[in-house]
Amino acid sequence: MDAALYLIPVTLGDTKYEKVLPSYNLDIIKQIKIFIVENIKSAKRFLAKIDNSHVDDAIFYELNEHTEAKDILNYLDALENGESIGVISEAGCPAVADPGADIVAIAHKKNLKVVPLVGPSAILMAVMSSGFSGQSFAFNGYLPVKNPERSNKLKQLEQRAYKERQTQLFIETPYRNRQMFESILAACKPETKLCIAAGITTDFEFIKTRTVSAWKKTGLPELKKVPAIFLIYF
Secondary structure, eight states: OOOOEEEEOBOSTTOOHHHHSOHHHHHHHTTOOEEEESOHHHHHHHHHHHOHHHHHHOEEEEOSTTOOGGGGTTTTHHHHTTOOEEEEOSSBSTTSSSTTHHHHHHHHHTTOOEEEOOOOOHHHHHHHHHOSOSSSEEEEEEOOSSTTHHHHHHHHHHHHHHHHOOEEEEEOOGGGHHHHHHHHHHHSOTTOEEEEEESTTSTTOEEEEEEHHHHHHHOOOOOTTOOEEEEEEO
């Protein structure tokens, strides 16, 4: 295989890797000995599921929100010398809503080859299953935790959805899913559509689209602190 920075998707939750990752990915992973990862422990756990003998010989560099920019400058030295490196996120696709984007940017500056591998992206799968526009959508990450900042932000996103015909996506820490749900119902118009896509590909998968007024009647199901993506549209 070509020497490159391989962007390696992982499973969402405890989903079996055979369900969401092609065999081609596994062949690539088994040939890589150096990994840049968001969390070493979870990366080792993922790799062990694929090839347990692979973990002991691998070299890991950590890249997350606590990593300083100066610490990653030499992470790609091996790639410059012709050895492939893999990038692994905590869940889903690396470099999407993920600090892995920083190392990809460095690879491009160094004119090094970057190869994205196929795998599950909760963001794209949420858009696919929402019934909302897939022509124009925006991922807004985490919203403010407290009001009135959160309420104001939700109203801004709702306005963009109506004015620009653009699907608005955002997330929340799983244990605060219910608070986010309640904030949306309080801030948005009754006719605004809300999709909740939680636990995508897992045994706890829940995907429903309803108007805000309809959600007020049904309430939010127990998501058991499952990671969720919230989408609003007109």
